[in-house]
Amino acid sequence: MLDYRAEFDAEVTLDGGGELRARGFRLNIPHADVTDSEITALLVAALAPQRVERAAVSDVRIIAEPHPPAADTQAERVRFVELSHVITAGMVTSPGLPGPEITPHLTRLASRGVYAPGTEFAIDRISMLGNTGTYLDSPFHRYADGADLAGLPLERLAGLPAVVVRAVGGERGVTAEMLAHVSVAGRAVLLHTGGDRHWATPGYGVDAPYLTGDGAQLLVDRGAALVGIDAVNIDDVSPAAAGERPAHTLLLAAGIPVVEHLTNLRELPPLGARFTATPPRVAGFSAFPVRAFATVPDEEPQP
Template structure:
């Protein structure tokens, strides 16, 4: 789409005295076949309210240029990192193997494969899906549940989100605690403070968790995703006898879970969006994510 402009030199005399000279002056015109008289009328209109006695144009040319169509203004946002860094040998969950990170092909080893000055690193990682900050799909709990490849992006990206702050309170996040929070269609992030013990022996000791009643409340009220900054969304102490009610209820309802979040203290309680997207791996239930929030600046 083109817009048209006329460029010209002008000598203008005003009725109330004085004159004006212009070189390569430009005005917008409606089409390429505009006449000099029409261009003069537009110049006189631009000079109003000064009354013009005479206007003489010269060196007139009309040209087209691409029109700039303004789009909607994008609100300014800032990004908040909510994931832990995965490093070689880092233990995420007690009893599960740490990731092993190595080179399949190092920069130095690649040099004889490419032109002088060109080199690449191709890296290898061996790990279980439960490494770092990760997302659980229903397949993690149920053999016939949706796997990572089947999760729709609508359940993972740019979700309106809320933070429920329970740090310093009881270990179990209850339905009563959640009762005053609007969770329908939102990512519900449980800020328990459990991440302060990340990568230490204390991380799994008396860790915060979501109670059975709390999980059922989130299911009943239509939460879109649930995350926690602790070792597990369930109680993993010996007193729990291996039961996993939060996993069972949330994943049966198709609600993804993100565990081992961090930095939730940097978020407002509401008014932001949350994203945690794993790769589309078929036949896989859990995988690390780059979890982050977008917050209005």
């Protein structure tokens, strides 16, 4: 396992006056393919509580170092939290889109004529949209030249430090104002809206929660690694939106994967969990179901 650090020069203007200049400044980074904007966001976060008016980085160099070996102590205990819906034949994910068809390709009974006596297998077939169940959108979903499922680095999908934003019972839109004090750089930002309580009902797609355009722009500017929501869409899909999709447009343009139809986010702490949502490496494909889950440190003593 490797740890990554960025070494760079920086110029910072502080809100209220004053400037900082640094050469060879180093910061820990979450993955090897960070952008300059992500590094800038990490720098701004590292300078808190100082308020930054402007920051710029240059001459960036990424350093990979072996992760230090764990101390000879009891292994860290974690618990797993399931964040995906179960996929079943005919289920409706998004109203108006067809559900999956699950059929046998080879039944156990038929397989008995293929294999040795006492040996049997089931081989199943599924026909479905990529946007089924809990799924991940790649940049290719929105942009023809964006990374497809096969082009997404694992550093963007697995073991991400998560921040859970509680937005249950308030306004439908999660705004920049609601996100202003959340540290998102290098993290999976999980929007807990409570929209999953309507899953598999006619009300799931009606007046559903979503991320506003200004909220998406803030997450881009501050270097979020991934954004997920427990609702029917990251964007407003009501008739009032007139088909506009600012959250998809901004996030995917910045290379930030989007996970929709999460569930069970209430089980996660605001900070401290690690989030994983990995689709198969399908070339030329834009979205696919994931087994989304989180690991949370387990403080309970074992018997």
